[in-house]
């Protein structure tokens with residue numbers, strides 16, 4: 001698995017001050033995508049133990065609320081194992097900090113029964129749709145996308161939106 005970049009402090013992708021990682025590779029190719037340089041699965045850099053350690057170190061500060069995993073496509077079959085490993089290691093070390101993830105797949109169709117979901121707190125799902133773009137929306141680019149409370153969704157076995 002490959003990644004595009006790691007941000008040490010991110011205040012725009014999720015609640016609070018966060019560390020974020022952008023995965024490399026996406027096959028959706030949404031028109032108007034904000035991050036087309038992450039489409040190529042061969043781009044970016046190799047992701048491994050060194051990057052996991054770097055992220056865990058960056059997250060130790062009290063002011064860091066958690067980790068955000070963005071793309072590229074974080075849950076593509078080529079990326080989901082890396083995402084799972086990172087999420088698992090993060091939650092072992094920081095059970096009280098949150099993980100937010102963005103994906104073009106629909107949570108109820110693709111993610112609900114995947115192992116990674118038990119480590120996630122919030123998922124923003126759905127592909128970006130240019131003619132539904134709305135810059136007033138928080139944490140999502142177009143109105144078809146949903147900000148999902150993962151714990152409540154798994155408990156209720158139906159989509160529960162995240163309330164700020």
Ligand code: SF4
Pocket residue numbers: 026027028029030033034035036038071072073103104127128
């Ligand atoms: S799913 Fe996300 S990264 Fe992939 S093309 Fe669509 S907006 Fe871009």
